[in-house]
Amino acid sequence: xxxxxxxxxxxxxxxxxxxxxxxxxxxxxxxxxxxxxxxxxxxxxxxxxxxxxxxxxxxxxxxxxxxxxxxxxxxxxxxxxxxxxxxxxxxxxxxxxxxxxxxxxxxxxxxxxxxxxxxxxxxxxxxxxxxxxxxxxxxxxxxxxxxxxxxxxxxxxxxxxxxxxxxxxxxxxxxxxxxxxxxxxxxxxxxxxxxxxxxxxxxxxxxxxxxxxxxxxxxxxxxxxxxxxxxxxxxxxxxxxxxxxxxxxxxxxxxxxxxxxxxxxxxxxxxxxxxxxxxxxxxxxxxxxxxxxxxxxxxxxxxxxxxxxxxxxxxxxxxxxxxxxxxxxxxxxxxxxxxxxxxxxxxxxxxxxxxxxxxxxxxxxxxxxxxxxxxxxxxxxxxxxxxxxxxxxxxxxxxxxxxxxxxxxxxxxxxxxxxxxxxxxxxxxxxxxxxxxxxxxxxxxxxxxxxxxxxxxxxxxxxxxxxxxxxxxxxxxxxxxxxxxxxxxxxxxxxxxxxxxxxxxxxxxxxxxxxxxxxxxxxxxxxxxxxxxxxxxxxxxxxxxxxxxxxxxxxxxxxxxxxxxxxxxxxxxxxxxxxxxxxxxxxxxxxxxxxxxxxxxxxxxxxxxx
Amino acid sequence: xxxxxxxxxxxxxxxxxxxxxxxxxxxxxxxxxxxxxxxxxxxxxxxxxxxxxxxxxxxxxxxxxxxxxxxxxxxxxxxxxxxxxxxxxxxxxxxxxxxxxxxxxxxxxxxxxxxxxxxxxxxxxxxxxxxxxxxxxxxxxxxxxxxxxxxxxxxxxxxxxxxxxxxxxxxxxxxxxxxxxxxxxxxxxxxxxxxxxxxxxxxxxxxxxxxxxxxxxxxxxxxxxxxxxxxxxxxxxxxxxxxxxxxxxxxxxxxxxxxxxxxxxxxxxxxxxxxxxxxxxxxxxxxxxxxxxxxxxxxx
Numbered sequence: 001x002x003x004x005x006x007x008x009x010x011x012x013x014x015x016x017x018x019x020x021x022x023x024x025x026x027x028x029x030x031x032x033x034x035x036x037x038x039x040x041x042x043x044x045x046x047x048x049x050x051x052x053x054x055x056x057x058x059x060x061x062x063x064x065x066x067x068x069x070x071x072x073x074x075x076x077x078x079x080x081x082x083x084x085x086x087x088x089x090x091x092x093x094x095x096x097x098x099x100x101x102x103x104x105x106x107x108x109x110x111x112x113x114x115x116x117x118x119x120x121x122x123x124x125x126x127x128x129x130x131x132x133x134x135x136x137x138x139x140x141x142x143x144x145x146x147x148x149x150x151x152x153x154x155x156x157x158x159x160x161x162x163x164x165x166x167x168x169x170x171x172x173x174x175x176x177x178x179x180x181x182x183x184x185x186x187x188x189x190x191x192x193x194x195x196x197x198x199x200x201x202x203x204x205x206x207x208x209x210x211x212x213x214x215x216x217x218x219x220x221x222x223x224x225x226x227x228x229x230x231x232x233x234x235x236x237x238x239x240x241x242x243x244x245x246x247x248x249x250x251x252x253x254x255x256x257x258x259x260x261x262x263x264x265x266x267x268x269x270x271x272x273x274x275x276x277x278x279x280x281x282x283x284x285x286x287x288x289x290x291x292x293x294x295x296x297x298x299x300x301x302x303x304x305x306x307x308x309x310x311x312x313x314x315x316x317x318x319x320x321x322x323x324x325x326x327x328x329x330x331x332x333x334x335x336x337x338x339x340x341x342x343x344x345x346x347x348x349x350x351x352x353x354x355x356x357x358x359x360x361x362x363x364x365x366x367x368x369x370x371x372x373x374x375x376x377x378x379x380x381x382x383x384x385x386x387x388x389x390x391x392x393x394x395x396x397x398x399x400x401x402x403x404x405x406x407x408x409x410x411x412x413x414x415x416x417x418x419x420x421x422x423x424x425x426x427x428x429x430x431x432x433x434x435x436x437x438x439x440x441x442x443x444x445x446x447x448x449x450x451x452x453x454x455x456x457x458x459x460x461x462x463x464x465x466x467x468x469x470x471x472x473x474x475x476x477x478x479x480x481x482x483x484x485x486x487x488x489x490x491x492x493x494x495x496x497x498x499x500x501x502x503x504x505x506x507x508x509x510x511x512x513x514x515x516x517x518x519x520x521x522x523x524x525x526x527x528x529x530x531x532x533x534x535x536x537x538x539x540x541x542x543x544x545x546x547x548x549x550x551x552x553x554x555x556x557x558x559x560x561x562x563x564x565x566x567x568x569x570x571x572x573x574x575x576x577x578x579x580x581x582x583x584x585x586x587x588x589x590x591x592x593x594x595x596x597x598x599x600x601x602x603x604x605x606x607x608x609x610x
Numbered sequence: 611x612x613x614x615x616x617x618x619x620x621x622x623x624x625x626x627x628x629x630x631x632x633x634x635x636x637x638x639x640x641x642x643x644x645x646x647x648x649x650x651x652x653x654x655x656x657x658x659x660x661x662x663x664x665x666x667x668x669x670x671x672x673x674x675x676x677x678x679x680x681x682x683x684x685x686x687x688x689x690x691x692x693x694x695x696x697x698x699x700x701x702x703x704x705x706x707x708x709x710x711x712x713x714x715x716x717x718x719x720x721x722x723x724x725x726x727x728x729x730x731x732x733x734x735x736x737x738x739x740x741x742x743x744x745x746x747x748x749x750x751x752x753x754x755x756x757x758x759x760x761x762x763x764x765x766x767x768x769x770x771x772x773x774x775x776x777x778x779x780x781x782x783x784x785x786x787x788x789x790x791x792x793x794x795x796x797x798x799x800x801x802x803x804x805x806x807x808x809x810x811x812x813x814x815x816x817x818x819x820x821x822x823x824x825x826x827x828x829x830x831x832x833x834x835x836x837x838x839x840x841x842x843x844x845x846x847x848x849x850x851x852x853x854x855x856x857x858x859x860x861x862x863x864x865x866x867x868x869x870x871x872x873x874x875x876x877x878x879x880x881x882x883x884x885x886x887x888x889x890x891x892x893x894x895x896x897x898x899x900x901x902x903x904x905x906x907x908x909x910x
Contacts, residue, residue, distance in 0.1 A: 087909035117910040124908065128901065209900075209907040219771035220800060222809055350804045354774045365900035479908055512807055600809055 010472040010496035013045050017096050020463045026098055026456050029062040031069075031419070034095040048476075049094065049101035049469040050487055050495075053586075054560035055302045057540030058524045059098030059460035062453060063396065063416040063423065064303045066189060067389075068093055068100060071302075074193035079201055079480065080105075084119035088478045098460035101469055104478035127202050131372050135199065138376075142195055142383045149188050149391055154181050154398040157406070157434045175431035178402070182427055185395050186420060192392070196384040203373040204483040210366040217355050217363075222600070223508060224568070229348045230370045233341050236379040240296040240309070243289045244316055248323035250285060254278040257328075260321045266313040295387035298528075299542075304397075304416045305524060308390035322551045399423065406430055407443035409450065417453040418446065461523070467495045467559070467583040485560060486581045495583045505589075507557070507582035509602035510568035515555040515577045516596040516607060519589045536597055538589045541580075542567040550574045555597040557585045557604050571599070579604050613655035613662060614669050617648045617753070627652045629691030629749035634882055641860035643853065644878050647676055648686070648753030653693055655750075656726065658719055666722070667715045669752070678754055685711045685755040685822065687880075688721035690728060692748040710785060711755055711822045718752060725750050756878050757822060760841045761786035761870035762796055764850055765885055766803075766858035774864065776809065777801045777851045781842050783832055784819030786868055786880065793829075794818055797841055801851050808847060813840045849877050857882050 014036040019026065027035055036044055060068070076090025089105040107113055127134060155177040165171045172180075211226045251257040256279045259272040273279030290310060298315060299306035309316045348367060355363055400415030408426050409415060415423060426442055433440040476482060476489045486508060494506050520535035522528065528549060531537065536555040550570055556578040558567045571578035577599030585604060589595060594607040620628055620636025628636075632650035639645050649669040655662055674682040688709040707728040709721035729748055762781035767774045780789055780796035788794040794817060800810035815837050820827045842850070850869065857879060858865045864885040871877050 085908050085910075113909065117905075120908060120910040121905055124905070124910070125901070128904070205908055206904055209904045212907065213903060218773050218775045220768050220773040220776045220802075220809060222802065222807065225802070225805065347804060351775060354804075362898070362900045362903060366903065369900055369904070600807070600811075 011468040011470055012466055014049060014096060014469040015041060015045055020097060020459060023456055023459050026460060029453055030065060030095045036094050045470060047103050047470050048473045049103045051465045051467055052100050052102045053540040054485060056100040059457050060100060061416045061457060062419045066420050067302045070190050070193040075197045078197045083123050084116040086113045086116040086120055088480055097463050099465040104481050106478060124202055135376055138195060138198065145188065145191055146388050149395060152181060152184060152395060154402060175435050178427060178431050182399060189392055192384055192388045196380060199376045200380060203377040206373045207370045208483045210370040213363055213366055217359055218351060224511060225347055228344055229367060230374050232375055233337050236382050240293040243293045244319045245323045247286060247289060248320045248327055251282055251324060252327055254282055256282050257324050260324050262321055266317045269317060292387060295390060297386040297390050304393045408446050410447050414450040417450045464587040472496050491581060503606045505582040505585055505604040507579040507602050509600055510580040511571035511576060511578035512600040513577035514598045517554050519591060519593045519595045521586050521589060521591045523586060536595055538585050540586060557582060557597055559583060559585055612665060613652050614649050614665050617650060620650060626693060629653060629693050631689060631691035631881055632749050632751045638879055638882060643857055646754040646756055646878055647673060647678060648751060651750040653747040653749045658723055663719060666718055670715050670718055673754060683714045685713050686718065687753050687755050688712050688718060688725065689751045690725040690748050691751045710827050722750050756870040756872045758785050758870035759873045762789045764854045764867050764869060766854040767864040767885060768800060769885060775803055777803055777854050779850055782816045783836060783841055784821050785827055786870055787820040788818060799847060801847055803851060803855055806848055806851060853877060853879060
């Protein structure tokens with residue numbers, strides 16, 4: 001066996017990471033192929049892996065592994081097998097102490113790269129040329145997929161099958177229906193992920209090309225000006241919050257705003273509204289808004305923790321309360337879209353005029369292309385990550401309830417501590433013993449496993465993963481790593497420096513301005529309620545659905561993300577300084593610590609330690 | 611008068627006779643840029659004879675009675691204005707002499723004589739040889755002194771990266787000597803021309819400054835309370851950006867501007883010259899088309 005003991009890079013070897021105390025056996029929650037295995041050591045130890053804290057900020061529950069497998073199956077399929085992006089195949093992932101690390105597979109053979117370029121040019125060219133039509137079709141595809149998911153029934157297991165099963169050709173017995181429905185739920189998820197990545201690479205690619213051309217000719221242009229020139233005005237993602245503002249304005253107009261008292265629960269607010277005609281009319285309007293705008297998630301949706309506004313109305317209600325008080329103090333109800341539009345055109349005009357003549361034409365074409373593709377880049381989040389996934393997790397919950405009804409689980413939510421294959425096995429036994437009338441072992445078998453895994457997830461949550469593992473690459477060349485995660489050569493250098501410690505963090509300047517204040521480290525969406533007015537949010541990453549938080553905080557720092565990340569977009573909207581993609585802010589900053597966020601320079605300073 | 615003109619009588623076309631600095635200031639005045647009033651000596655004046663002494667005295671008296679003087683023998687700056695100084699390839703910056711806070715006609719005459727002598731300094735000779743500046747001749751600029759609270763330089767592009775959408779500003783306390791001479795680490799700002807946003811702001815520890823002395827200037831320590839304090843506020847930065855972009859627009863090329871703000875808060879341009887040695891962004895390959903660039907981004 002070849003010796004690989006020498007660790008040359010700046011980051012820890014994935015094979016030298018210790019298991020936190022009391023977490024022995026964490027590996028049982030994950031598939032064998034997700035682990036750093038000795039039999040793959042020679043290859044895995046000599047690669048660069050970075051923690052995907054943008055998508056997986058907390059220890060990953062066993063069931064939710066499907067939301068790693070499916071997306072990487074899908075992104076690899078499009079990138080490697082359909083579009084054949086010349087220098088980059090797909091993305092591998094591994095799990096360490098419950099956290100997910102990823103690494104791209106490069107194509108290095110020049111002949112292969114040339115061969116793939118032929119595929120890419122033909123196929124990607126087709127998409128760019130026909131983008132609006134293809135995207136219209138995509139939206140229809142997604143809407144019908146969501147409709148199928150919502151309509152899918154999780155059958156019960158009755159003592160006696162209904163007459164139809166006996167007398168009709170059409171009906172199947174419940175054992176088949178349960179297994180079929182479970183299989184279908186999993187496949188619908190796969191389909192969503194397939195759709196999710198169909199446009200994503202090309203969309204980000206066009207934008208990244210525009211950004212690069214800007215930066216080549218205007219080396220100091222702030223990233224947010226590039227984003228401002230491209231970003232749409234009527235962005236779908238802003239619509240849910242816009243609807244909340246509208247509802248807030250409506251409450252004032254109908255004089256029912258007295259019901260919206262801070263810290264009152266949604267149920268209490270609705271009960272008071274239901275007592276008057278005007279209040280009831282407002283509630284009717286709320287119902288109309290809910291479909292689809294309340295299918296907004298409290299996070300990026302890649303784990304079951306993120307619920308929708310439908311599941312947890314306290315979030316939109318808190319927002320409405322905030323909007324009402326803003327309106328009372330004279331703020332405008334609607335986003336100043338005309339002003340944003342004018343500023344976007346003015347920036348494009350002024351920057352365009354500063355460019356060399358020979359660059360201006362291609363630059364204008366790229367700006368137009370970026371604007372064409374950008375709606376997808378933003379809107380897919382709503383369709384896929386929020387609307388579909390929150391519904392999908394709820395569908396899985398229905399199987400959890402079924403298993404809990406038959407004592408295979410103590411609580412329906414426990415289903416997320418079993419892998420999708422274990423759930424399949426449990427359902428197999430459930431329908432088997434339902435059919436035979438025999439004694440099920442499941443009620444004795446599964447609950448202890450779930451109990452241990454809950455403890456594991458809890459304990460692993462205390463561990464802080466290093467930003468990267470393995471070797472420090474001489475250069476980050478994978479276009480996807482750069483475009484989707486903002487992991488550039490410079491960023492990796494910075495991580496390497498910070499691995500040795502430091503009192504300031506660098507990241508991307510995402511939203512201009514400088515602010516100093518106490519930090520609030522938020523590791524998962526469940527901690528949102530702890531955020532206090534005037535704090536600076538420090539987190540892995542955010543989603544715009546965290547709207548209530550943004551009206552409280554003074555600035556934002558994230559571990560991962562570029563200037564097009566949602567933390568960046570929302571902070572620009574709210575006028576809050578933000579630095580994104582710092583690599584390890586959540587590891588280096590403690591709640592309560594004073595920090596200074598320079599959103600124009602992309603630097604976070606730990607004030608007490610200067 | 612024979613060898614002198616008021617600065618506002620000069621244009622770029624007078625550079626051959628009065629030197630680049632004087633002609634440049636004339637251009638600035640034509641563009642209605644705030645410049646301290648002054649006059650220029652041409653390059654044919656090489657000896658301080660009685661005729662020239664009288665002419666200088668008249669011009670100086672005229673300055674003393676004009677706007678902004680405040681005294682019949684106002685302090686002035688006397689600087690050399692070399693012929694060929696403003697060629698874009700070779701900036702004579704700092705190669706000739708500058709005399710600040712010169713008062714009275716006798717001192718002015720002395721400063722003029724010393725400027726002429728600087729033509730023959732070893733540095734000036736070496737410089738001319740290196741850049742093949744043939745004619746060893748110069749004019750002299752005499753300008754009302756700005757009693758600067760803050761002064762510095764600005765570039766109407768980022769001189770490091772060549773970005774044309776930026777204005778770079780260096781600023782320090784007192785007269786401009788400290789910044790131009792590199793005796794102080796100035797506050798450093800990078801500002802977007804497009805939005806006015808301050809993209810980078812570094813406030814440095816400004817240990818010394820130059821202030822007027824009875825004759826000339828003196829170098830003093832900056833008090834603890836001001837050393838680390840920013841010497842520009844946001845409103846002043848906006849004015850500096852407007853000053854710089856106005857000058858660049860008039861000349862049609864990126865400019866390197868010396869400026870000063872007097873104790874009343876009034877901003878002046880003291881001189882302007884084309885930025886030299888600018889990096890050429892992306893000279894290598896002009897893009898062929900948008901789609902070709904996207905393909906390249908994906909490595910295709």
